[in-house]
Amino acid sequence: MSYIIDGKAISAQIKEECRERVERLREKGVSVTLAVVLVGDDPASCVYVNNKKKACEFCGIESRTYELSADTTQQEVLNLVQTLNADESVNGILVQLPLPEHIDENEIIYAISPEKDVDGFHPYNVGALSIGLPGHVSCTPAGVIELLKRSNIEISGKHCVVVGRSNIVGKPMSMLLLRENGTVTVAHSKTADLKAVTSQADILVVAVGKPKFITEEYVKEGAVVIDVGIHRMDNKKLCGDVDFDRVEPKTKAITPVPGGVGVMTIAMLMHNCVTAAERKECYER
Ligand code: GUN
Secondary structure (H helix, E strand, O other): OOEEOOHHHHHHHHHHHHHHHHHHHHHOOOOOEEEEEEEOOOHHHHHHHHHHHHHHHHHOOEEEEEEEOOOOOHHHHHHHHHHHHHOOOOOEEEEOOOOOOOOOHHHHHHHOOHHHEOOOOOHHHHHHHHHOOOOOOOHHHHHHHHHHHHOOOOOOOOEEEEEOOOOOOHHHHHHHHHHOOOEEEEEOOOOOOHHHHHOOOOEEEEOOOOOOOEOHHHOOOOOEEEEOOOEEOOOOOEEOOEOHHHHHHHOOEEOOOOOOOHHHHHHHHHHHHHHHHHHHHHHHO
16 A cells, blocks of 8 residues: 655645744744735636735735736836845745746846745756755755655655656756755656656656656556646546556555645745745844
């Protein structure tokens, strides 16, 4: 029987810890504020932004949402980011992606102060992760590490295969697993004989963006499988990048969809916001 990793319970635990940390800061007269910038009205982005607001409310973090119309210019978004950088009361800045096509995402991310970049997308934070300096880590891969650690799954010395090489998940995921002393392989769409590679994994992290792509032939008996994907099927049910019903019997532990990795992203965002406020408080003391 496989162990089903309970992302819901672990994310609730992390949010509760954040709530307590916010309370401790409040006792010192420090408040925590997240600024969320939403450009346009992409329905999925609106849902994410609302979920972030709810999590902030639970943790006692003040959230300020800046809703800009889809025809906002690059310069207007940059001006807002610069205003938020300079605002001492703002600890975290999150610009919801994707941005409309006429906006250069990289330039916007680059403009955010690294210490307020609670998404961990700024090149400074990406570089800091790769050389072991403190910085904010991208929320989804950071959430995967928490799921493994809090489920008592050893990473050190294990062969970890990450399928996917995106800037948001695959690349930071591989750096984090390496930091935890895993032996890391990154596979992607051009990998030759993907099954032969994934079948070597003790820990298999899948972020390919294709529904039910990973079936039992890709997985070693007794592996731990982490599914980062989330898709809505024609029957309205959610599924991941892993075909759960076919893969689960072969695994030692596996994340479900929903209730696995997805719920961890916002919990880690809360963690990054509180950390930003704690670091600032510590620095100013
Ligand atoms: N869009 C989808 N996921 C994310 C995320 O984690 N951060 C930001 N900024 N935008 C997103």
